[in-house]
Amino acid sequence: MNLPNFLIIGIQKAGTTSIYTYLKRHPQIYMSPVKETDFMSIDWDKEDSGMDKSYNNSKINSFEKYCHLFADVTDEIAIGEASPNYLFHYKSSAEMIERYVPHAKLIAVLRHPVERAYSDYLMNIRDGVHQGKHTKFSDQIKFRADKSFVIRKGFYYEPLKHYFDKFPRDQIKICLYDDLCKDPVKFMQDIYRFIGVDDSFIPDTSKKAQVGKVPKSNLINNLLNTKNPIRKLITSGLVYIFPVEVRQKIRSSLIQINLKDKTDEALSPEDHQELINLYREDILKVQELIQRDLSSWLN
Structure with missing residues (x-):
């Protein structure tokens, strides 16, 4: 049975997709064909107790499915997968890793928490995730910073400390997104x-x-990315004209036409400072824990 001997455990919006791609290109590395398996995020046996797992084939929600991801391993030296939520869901993930792959090397990539949070927020806007009350980033900071996953994922100290307490220090590598960008x-x-x-x-x-x-337009983006009466009406008309593959290509093309570079949506200085204040204590603790100078994160 082949199982991973290394895992990319985090964090989202810190270059993990690029890193996954670069790892796949190495001839001595086998990467899971599913980038974010999220298998180790929760205990599926407890979560799905009494449920027929065959009903949801898209989720890697059993050890059997997880093992199948690595069935094609041949003579590769390193076997891995990248699920950046393992750092955020650190308690359940560390327990699952300890159960199934206790000797796997663990790699976490950390990004400036303010930049990470805003990048995550913009991605959610693009995907039509933020709907209803407090959709603006400034509102999330002011009214629900303690509940917003976008903001909470930037607190790295407690998750890292948990992993350091669970696994030998030399089994864990902490990298910085800044270093990935530089070289x-x-x-x-x-x-x-x-x-x-x-x-x-x-x-x-x-x-x-x-x-x-x-x-470019949130209205158009929401119409294309979320289930709504207008989209349903248009789809019901096109279903008699175009096959599903063509309809999907048309929708994808319209989504792309409506996108612009995210640098046009800069974070306001006020929101930036609010988040710096929010993350300051955690940054200082992380700096001490990983023995890396993170003073630039406080500017």
Whole structure:
């Protein structure tokens, strides 16, 4: 039975999709064909007790399904998967990792928490996730910072400390997103060394796996990305004209036309400072824990 001997455990919006792609290109590494399996996020046996798991084939919600992801491993030295929510769901994830792959090397990539939160927020806007009350980022900071997943995922100290308490320190590698941006080849070769593969391999890092974009019109974006009467009406008319593949391509094209570069939506200085104040104590504790200078995060 083949199981991962390394995991990318976090965090979202810190380049994990690019890192996953660069790892896949290494000839000595096998990566799960599903990028975010999220299998270790919760105890599926408890969560799905009494349920027929065959009803949801899209989720990796059983150990059998998880093992199947690695059935095609041949002679690769390193076997891995990348599920950035493992850091956020640290209590359940650490327990599951300890149960199934206790000796797997763990890699966490940390990004400036303010930048990470705003990037996450813009992604949710693009995907039509934020609906209803307190959709503005400033409102989330003021009224629901303690409940917003977008903001809470930037508190790294407690999750990291939990992993450090559960696993040997030399089994965990903490990386910084800033280093990935400055020199992606050096960054990846450092990870190659950590997981025990040829670190002279140079991955093609010329293309980013994801380029952040936001909607030009939130109204059009919501019509295209969420279930609503107007979209249902249009779809019901097109169903007799175009096959499903063509309809999906038309919708995807319209979504892309309505997107623009996210740099056009800068975070306001006031919101930036509010978040710096919110994260300050945690940043200082993380700095001490991982022994890296994070003073630039406080500017």
